[in-house]
Amino acid sequence: MSAVTLSNISKQFGSFTAVEPMSLDIPEGQFVTLLGPSGCGKTTTLRMIAGLLDPTGGEITIKGRRVNDLPIHKRNLGIVFQNYALFPHKTIADNVGFGLRYRNVSKEDAARRVREALELVQLPHVADRYPSALSGGQQQRIALARAIVIEPDVLLLDEPLSALDANLREDMRVELKKIQHRIGVTSIFVTHDQAEALAMSDQIVVMSDGRVEQVGPPEEVYNAPASEFVANFLGASNILPGQCTGRQNGTVVMDTPLFGTVPVPAEKAPNVPGAGAAKLVLRAEKLQLVPKGQADPDQISAEAVVETVDYQGQAVRYFVCSGDTQLQAINMIDTRPFAEGDSVSIQFRPRDCAALPGA
């Protein structure tokens, strides 16, 4: 049974449409991420599921029960807020135990469950402190403990990691996923960080301007983007105009002015019609620079000149020019990076490409 089903839910604020009708089915135990740029309607969607906003249209069911008219306190959801929303006047133990007061749980049981939840988030020793005496990362864990101690049907997380600094964010990401996996709670996670989404999710829902652009597991969304927006939002991509000339041995044959014929795996071009205008999607990480004339004959290559070098530590981002076309490439550094003005060959494998319909 699905844990959460959204059928055509939408939200209008006056004449402004924050979320266009969207449908989504979330199986029990899955970790689903709503991913998209600021203002695309992620929080609005999450708040509708939570019962903090009334949908303008559509239906929300949680565990088979229609909840549109169910107030938030009856939905049995765990919510982790971006700013943690811990009660500043209550101790950590009282914060974590807050939800148990409204459930028929005996005092001893409640104390035990609070202790277990604190152990789960690895903070058993802070029970008697107040939230202000904890670091940001610790407050984050307490917020999580408070949300899961009530054994919610669904865990909702709105950018829970965005207030943490970069290193802590990555640690918490791993830990959050581990805890979610261990207790097996269905989770809906909101973020605008593609790395977070790719690392944590079973399914990613990519949103833009209140619309769902694509739904799928991370590899699929990453490797076979359904739109130009998705291709560019999850990492950097080069989008090259071209023609689809037909299908052959499980590939869609693309013809591009720059690279000639490129056979794209058919599963990475699901929406491209048999023939006509189409776009080749070439990920910046898949485009490799090699010294001029040393291109691998098994790969597709072209000549180019390095325009800009953006050094990033273990990787480097190049902007290169091939003919009139500017391309982006992100390469790991083996020896010494190329310099601006170098003449190089650029190469890629056709199986790393995807294709989109349209001109």
Place this chain on the structure above:
Amino acid sequence: MSIEAREARQPWILLSPTLTVITLLLIVPVLFIVVYSFWLRTSVGDVQPGFYLDNWADTLTDRFYRDILLTTLRIAAITTVVCALMGYPAAYFIARAKSNKALLLLLLMLPFWISYIIRTMSWIYILGTNGALNTALQWLGITAEPIQMLYNETTVILGLVHFLLPFMVLNVYVSLDGVDETLEDAAGSLGATKWQSFLQVTLPLSLPGLAAGSLLCFVLGAGTYITPAVLGGPRDAMFANLVYEAIIIQLNWPLGAALSLLLLAVLGALVMIYNHFLGLGQLMKGLG
């Protein structure tokens, strides 16, 4: 001079004009009053300097003064409770308003643009025997004769509430405005109803503002003499009216001095107790 030394001196330099004014206009006069309270008014009516304890003996032993002090404190307490009950919902409404917050706050401040005395007098035109309410009741035929509504303890409290309510609303508003709304959402998601969320989260977090507002209402209410003078009857005198009576009417400055110092001591003690438990910082927030 080191940077630290300069920074340590800076607040005092900035404060010095205020400190000078406070010293000259507040501390020095109060010290005069202290000295006065030990002088004596002779039977012929002139004031005799010296160190006499007669005024203090009168002030502290006369049951008349004690009763009026207790009445004053009772009226101030009732006023404070009424202000809290009426002011809290209003402050909550303003703090949670999605738009027009500035306008609502402006409306709240509007009464301050009119003199407190005139605002108090205006009740005479509403509740007086020829006032709006009596005229309306007679015109509607509900009553035949004007009803005496003015000049009792209730109208004194009414006038005080009218005067003090904005102070309460402002203080509670400042406190509520600082309470993160997502805390209520969080409480709701954990199973608390709206009312439970309010009792468990919002109310406790706004108590400092409620306490500050209450202190202000109580102290200002207990120290007032205009409201009972305008809206009270002969038996509704409050303590400040006694001081007025002693100094202006009887010209007995030494007795007036002792009486006013007693009121100052009682209210001062209250502020101390408040400061001990809650700190005056909250009060400043509400005023600022």
